[in-house]
Amino acid sequence: MQAARHVVCALSGGVDSAVAALLLRRRGYQVTGVFMKNWDLLDESGVCTADKDCEDAYRVCQILDIPFRQVSYVKEYWNDVFSDFLNEYEKGRTPNPDIVCNKHIKFSCFFNYAVNNLGADAVATGHYARTSLEDEEVFQQKHIKRPEGLFRNRFEIRNAVKLLQAADSFKDQTFFLSQVSQDALRRTLFPLGGLTKDFVKKIAAENRLHHVLKKKESMGICFVGKRNFENFILQVSVLCCKGVESRFCAGPGSISNEALVFQYLQPRPGKFISIEDSEVLGTHKGWFLYTLGQRAKIGGLREPWYVVEKDGTKGDVLVAPRTDHPALYRDLLRTGRVHWIAEEPPAALVRDKMMECHFRFRHQMALVCRVLQRGRVPGQWENPAPGAVRLHTAEGQEQSRSGHGGLWRRPQR
Numbered sequence: 579m580q581a582a583r584h585v586v587c588a589l590s591g592g593v594d595s596a597v598a599a600l601l602l603r604r605r606g607y608q609v610t611g612v613f614m615k616n617w618d619l620l621d622e623s624g625v626c627t628a629d630k631d632c633e634d635a636y637r638v639c640q641i642l643d644i645p646f647r648q649v650s651y652v653k654e655y656w657n658d659v660f661s662d663f664l665n666e667y668e669k670g671r672t673p674n675p676d677i678v679c680n681k682h683i684k685f686s687c688f689f690n691y692a693v694n695n696l697g698a699d700a701v702a703t704g705h706y707a708r709t710s711l712e713d714e715e716v717f718q719q720k721h722i723k724r725p726e727g728l729f730r731n732r733f734e735i736r737n738a739v740k741l742l743q744a745a746d747s748f749k750d751q752t753f754f755l756s757q758v759s760q761d762a763l764r765r766t767l768f769p770l771g772g773l774t775k776d777f778v779k780k781i782a783a784e785n786r787l788h789h790v791l792k793k794k795e796s797m798g799i800c801f802v803g804k805r806n807f808e809n810f811i812l813q814v815s816v817l818c819c820k821g822v823e824s825r826f827c828a829g830p831g832s833i834s835n836e837a838l839v840f841q842y843l844q845p846r847p848g849k850f851i852s853i854e855d856s857e858v859l860g861t862h863k864g865w866f867l868y869t870l871g872q873r874a875k876i877g878g879l880r881e882p883w884y885v886v887e888k889d890g891t892k893g894d895v896l897v898a899p900r901t902d903h904p905a906l907y908r909d910l911l912r913t914g915r916v917h918w919i920a921e922e923p924p925a926a927l928v929r930d931k932m933m934e935c936h937f938r939f940r941h942q943m944a945l946v947c948r949v950l951q952r953g954r955v956p957g958q959w960e961n962p963a964p965g966a967v968r969l970h971t972a973e974g975q976e977q978s979r980s981g982h983g984g985l986w987r988r989p990q991r
Contacts, residue, residue, distance in 0.1 A: 582608040586692035587702040589613050591631030593790045594704030596638040597778045601769040611639040612647045616655040651687050658682040670890050672869040681757035689762045705751045706744035708771035719764045738920035739764040746774040753941045757917050848893030850876050853886050853905050865895050909971040
């Protein structure tokens with residue numbers, strides 16, 4: 579008789595991961611729950627919220643009668659996620675730490691721990707997503723190391739696993755999983771991929787998981803919490819000589835400015851300038867606080883204005899009135915190196931130098947039709963980064979609003 583498959587499920591202390599573990603248990607798998615401590619920030623009342631989440635995850639394991647483990651990736655999170663977050667802001671870009679966290683922490687650190695230390699046949703999370711593999715196909719997968727360096731773009735895995743949208747299109751989280759490696763994806767189960775959020779809550783209510791069902795759903799960036807984001811990004815700091823744990827436990831609001839050794843992002847006052855007539859409309863505390871396309875909060879003005887460009891040298895933020903202003907839209911987007919989930923790059927793009935795709939740059943944004951173009955374009959893009967592409971508006975399609983990041987899919991034929 580074959581031993582039960584061992585699945586290690588990431589538990590966050592929330593309802594989604596709790597129900598994911600429950601469903602895996604129902605399928606007859608040997609399930610181990612693991613809580614990851616990635617951030618140690620004290621909340622506004624001085625309580626470390628990670629401790630409460632850990633208690634809730636442990637209680638889930640007790641109810642389901644499965645083993646519980648706790649691991650700390652505070653140092654890794656700081657180095658690979660939070661530092662990247664700050665560096666990107668200093669460069670004037672708007673990063674998405676949830677995407678980076680999934681790439682480096684959940685589907686790298688946790689994945690390797692589950693497979694190498696706990697002997698997992700597969701890992702699982704509470705994400706609303708699906709893959710092209712059935713459970714038994716996941717268990718049959720073997721580790722295939724992708725080459726690094728010069729020939730990485732020519733590497734292709736036969737029968738590569740595809741990342742697919744969840745049945746609940748509103749809760750679909752594939753945008754946040756768009757940087758996950760093929761190796762991790764092919765050995766991951768998403769038990770909630772075919773369910774709606776309402777049905778997940780119903781399952782939790784019927785299985786004594788009321789303590790996680792009552793919790794408010796976590797929204798936004800985990801290390802900001804309920805704080806005003808602008809205040810947070812200007813105050814976030816590091817206590818120099820104290821080690822990684824101190825950086826997090828001494829959160830913004832729990833220590834005075836006098837106690838800070840230095841601040842990561844200093845305020846850089848500048849001006850809001852109209853794109854139409856160069857009139858100065860107001861001032862701001864730092865150009866890096868603003869994302870292209872977002873509404874700019876300009877004191878004293880009734881009408882909303884939106885960010886068009888940022889001048890890091892002068893510190894000015896150029897703004898335009900109305901959401902339909904032409905300056906807010908682009909018909910061309912250039913990328914850095916692209917992360918291809920299944921095939922690097924797709925054969926159609928290699929063959930034709932262009933490929934039709936569906937694109938979004940924000941979670942829950944409707945997918946729009948666009949065209950990917952690869953290689954140099956005379957007079958437009960002479961020195962692209964290795965592995966980069968251009969994405970432009972297809973003929974007859976509306977332009978894209980300025981933004982950040984991006985996820986594109988091949989249209990289903």
